[in-house]
Amino acid sequence: MGAPGPRRLLLVSNSTLRGGGYLGHCQQHVRSFLGQKVKRVLFIPYALHDRDAYAKTAREKFESLGYGLDSIHDSPDPVEAVRKSEAIFIGGGNTFRLLKALYDNSLLQEIRKRVLEDGIPYMGSSAGTNVATFSINTTNDMPIVYPPSLQALGLVPFNINPHYLDPDVNSTHMGETRAERILQYHEEPNTPPVLGLREGAMLLVEGDKATLQGVTGARLFLRGEKPTEHEPGTDFSFLLTDGNSQKP
Template identity: 70%
Template sequence: MRRLLLISNSTLHGSGYLDHCKDQIKSFLTDKVKTVLFVPYALHDRDQYASIARTAYNSIGFNLESIHEKPNAVDAVRQAEAIFIGGGNTFRLLKTLYDENIVDEIRKRVFEDSMPYIGSSAGSNVATVSINTTNDMPIVYPPSFKALGLVPFNINAHYQDPDPNSKHMGETREQRINQYHEYEDSPSVLGIREGCILHVEGDKATLKGVTNARLFEREKEPVEYDSGSDMSFLLKV
């Protein structure tokens, strides 16, 4: 049974790193998990990133080990009690997951062993079908845009609504997602705003957090969903 906690952002305005979702993380991991394996591949300075993440997890009673400090990434995933993949650049993150040969290993641990998976921002993006709907720049090139496939849809983390007072004439986030859906076989895209969380337990998915989400499906009008909404229908292929 897959267990996922997909968070839009690591830092909410006015609070510290993971402060807005620490209660959700603690409840999600339960007492069965003592140590979390952190994947800092989305940022360049992995040591500093690991230090920040370790402080946050220690504050809620969990040990944290970073995969980049391990001699072998595959073995680290195979031995992990739970995994947390942090935010940063999604292209850099996915490329490194492929480089370290752990895409299939993570997927296997989640589906076969029910290893808890926590993603934030880029870490949530790579949990989906592909990274085609990320907001990031392609600063590096992964061998494929195909991601972990832990859910059968895509996510747009940090989703932003159009600002009616803005003088910016470029495409809105909604317009860019609609452009993606101009192509056949493009999966649904869940736009999760800052402070929004998707909690998946097996075949049940629930929106949590302090903000709502906006669902985009090909050739359909977008639909708003409030925090607390049952999103299990998204998990049906």
């Protein structure tokens, strides 16, 4: 973790921004992230129930950007599909369902190897961003299934809260705000930083450099400290250094 490497990640908060189509708000980032060398993307649709329909949506979008797309659920051997992939995209949906399917198909180790050792690009959106991080302890999703662990791919040594939402001062609802939920996580011992990525924001990781992209900014939660606000363009590379991640 955090050692120099060819790691390349695009971790997007949300698949669809109000008023735009699927991945519409981040398509320029996707194109510049994948570049011209990648020809085909391996799509992992496990977070949604209807995998065929999901693959169709994703395929249409990636083809419009000039990339072929293979969905892992069409492959007879998912581990082999990861082994042969040039780039991986894990889409949003329910994070618990997604992580359980990754475990059930024994994919975590192979994805880690492809991304961290072989350096193929990894893109995640929403739940696909959650599973790229240290753990899914800060997902917003309902625990509709029980994965064998909440530990995730660990492509970065911290957590992300996608769809980060500021408190609504006009709400009469008494459920905890998002910030309160993250602070509850940090009441537990040895919990890593949590980056709250608003809808419209994404994190680009190139080796040991991490940069906040998109237009909406992010809120960073470090255990025992006050949350801080960060503008697009912020250099978050310090979060990639394990153990040093409690202080910027």
